[in-house]
Amino acid sequence: MNLQVILGNFALILFVLMVITGVIWCLDVFYLAKQRRAAANRALAEYDARAAKATADGIKLDNQGKRAQIEADLLRQPTWIEYSGSFFPVIALVFVLRSFLYEPFKIPSSSMVPTLLVGDLILVNKFTYGIRLPVINKKVIQINDPQRGDVMVFKYPMDMSQDYIKRVVGVPGDKITYENKRLTVNGVEVKYTALDDYLNDEKLVYNKQYEENLTGVSHRILNDETQSTYRREGVYPFPHSENCSYRSDGFTCVVPAGNYFMMGDNRDNSLDSRYWGFVPDQNIVGKAFFVWMNLGNLRRIGGIH
Known part of the structure; x- marks a missing residue:
């Protein structure tokens, strides 16, 4: 299949994009998100230990705000994963509609x-x-x-x-x-x-x-x-x-x-x-x-x- 045929086959382009974004979405849902959660849990546990020690030493800390920021930062998706995950359902829906139901032409x-x-x-x-x-x-x-x-x-x-x-x-x-x-x-x-x-x-x-x-x-x-x-x-x-x-x-x-x-x-x-x-x-x-x-x-x- 030459380049002209590939570029002229929008269904093939959609299929490739769907596979790529779908793989990234699955990788994040079933692996990377769990890794981020585990890293966040470790960081929070360390923070809680330091906060407990500080409290025991008579030092008062703003635990809630700092703790929430640490958790949010560690759970945040990288930009490339966030965009891929957002595009995947849209691309998949368009691919299914065009492939099996209705396709537009000019x-x-x-x-x-x-x-x-x-x-x-x-x-x-x-x-x-x-x-x-x-x-x-x-x-x-x-x-x-x-x-x-x-x-x-x-x-x-x-x-x-x-x-x-x-x-x-x-x-x-x-x-x-x-x-x-x-x-x-x-x-x-x-x-x-x-x-x-x-x-x-x-x-x-x-x-x-x-x-x-x-x-x-x-x-x-x-x-x-x-x-x-x-x-x-x-x-x-x-x-x-x-x-x-x-x-x-x-x-x-x-x-x-x-x-x-x-x-x-x-x-x-x-x-x-x-x-x-x-x-x-x-x-x-x-x-x-x-x-x-x-x-x-x-x-x-x-x-x-």
Whole structure:
């Protein structure tokens, strides 16, 4: 695992920090705190003996204030232990939440417009598709499988340090045909309803907008009439590429077992399974389900469809 992958894997960084702070916390609770207590008891016993002798000699001492100060000084945690102990429960809580429940992501590109906009801060459900061990992302408990129409976050097959987000358009065994900017799933043409044109804020041009009914899941997509159905020269070699046949006006792919075919809703501005192939089950991160903030547009807050 190279440095770029390590730095790009926040879960790994959290795990390492949790282990380090956890070891220090346990060391303090089960050993160092007892050592400090024993040292304090010895010092207090010596102080009490001196105070008793002084009293016997007729010398009056302010025992309580001095004695309490000695005890507090000897029981005080070193700074490095105090900070580690404070951070450990916070880091552990964040690690558990991000690893097994919900993980936040920020949308960096326009490939999922109009469903998701650049700058959307989203939440991803980490357990919808099964419980996975953090860092290594190995599934240990099966719950649900991704369904057509789901918006899913996954590790980019060509660079596992990157997280991608696209829509599931093909599940294992599906025959996906994309021709003249229209999808066909298992021989059934997907239904499209024309909507008002969509203003592309990046290029200040209007794109064709449609409601796509992907086997019962309705969502909006964009088409750029100036672009071709796909760019044949942009297709990379990928595993199971023999399952796909490409033509000038489109292509057909049969999704292999344990894999998924992903496409962006901004169809002509999305680097997706058309170009780099299928997403293996082990690459799945979770299902995107909620936009919790967009600093530039507070009206974006809400569920993801």
